[in-house]
Amino acid sequence: MDGIHDLGGVQGFGRVAHRANSLSYKPVFHEPWEHLGYSLLFLGAAELGLFNVDELRHAIERMEPRQYLASSYYDRIMVGVASLFVEKGAITGQRLEELAGGGYPLALPLGPGREADAPKAPFNVGDRVRVKDEFVSGHIRMPGYVRGKCGVVLHRTTHEWPFPDAVGHGMPSAPEPTYHVQFTTQELWGDAADAGTVVVDLFGGYLLNA
Template sequence: MDGMHDLGGKQGFGRVRYSLRAQTFHEPWEKRVNALYSLAVKLGIFNMDEYRHAIERMEPRHYLSASYYERSLTSLATLCVEKGILTQEELERRAGGAFPLSSPSAPGRGNVATRETLKVGDRVTVKTDYVPGHVRMPGYIRGKSGVVVGVSPPYPFPDAHGHGIEAEDEPTYDVRFDSRDLWSDSADQAFVHVGVFESYLERA
């Protein structure tokens, strides 16, 4: 889906701040949230695409103001409510106040019927699809062309997997883009590699 979560390639947010010695966890509750969502996936309560999509569905102001593990907590709580594990009222009673959840999910989709098997060396273009549900297509490559330089084994198709829809697994193609094609007036010359699902591509 097109949402606030898809920040890749967007400008205006300043430099990316990072530290090679950054802590993984800052508070004990973050460890519990991380363990709980990992357990939920292991037990089959939801899968990782559903988990990611519930984060994508967060209200934009909440998403931008939330920490990494607050986003995880929102996704975990939203999916547990949607799947009948607990209720929002129970969450708010334990929290002692409001407990914001993600917005309802939009419909997903199955595999694209016209997809083609590609090979290394093929020149491809990313389709200009706008998908209301879960999608693993970064917005900055939509409509752009590149060259296939690698092929990965088939994997659950996220547009379907994030919505409980039956679909065939698809390979991802390592597509090499020229940075100047992606950001024509604001990039130094470089190659950008993106793993792109088969349904998102067509021959250039």
């Protein structure tokens, strides 16, 4: 989906402040409540089997855009997990608001997903591929800036995973390989871009022979 979360390749945000982290230990959590989000995530996904990781990703994508931008990383996890607990019937919205002491904004309603349309034969290293030029209303793990672009397969994973567009909506899916696909910056952003390459991990269901 073209959500507020998919900012790859978007311009106008200014220079990104970046520095290489040292190997010294850095605290994972910065506020005393942040570990609760991860605890509830593993409770819902692993212990109770209510949802999978792609369903959580999509719940976060479904946050109202202003709420998403105003939320921290762990805020988003909390909203996503709470939304899924309500959607899966583990708790009612009314009970959640009672526990929160007031209104608790949840993700927007879930729409339909789609089944995989993976190629019949896997791609090989060195194959030239084209990303499908398609717009999806639901969950998708393909960055919008690679739609319709051509690249070269650098690596095919030995493990396979369910297609996210399906399992992100609670639908079953057969596993498929993913690929490391290398694109030139000119292919992605035109001749005015600085020379370079970008490697994107993509499911086979997003790719065609170029």
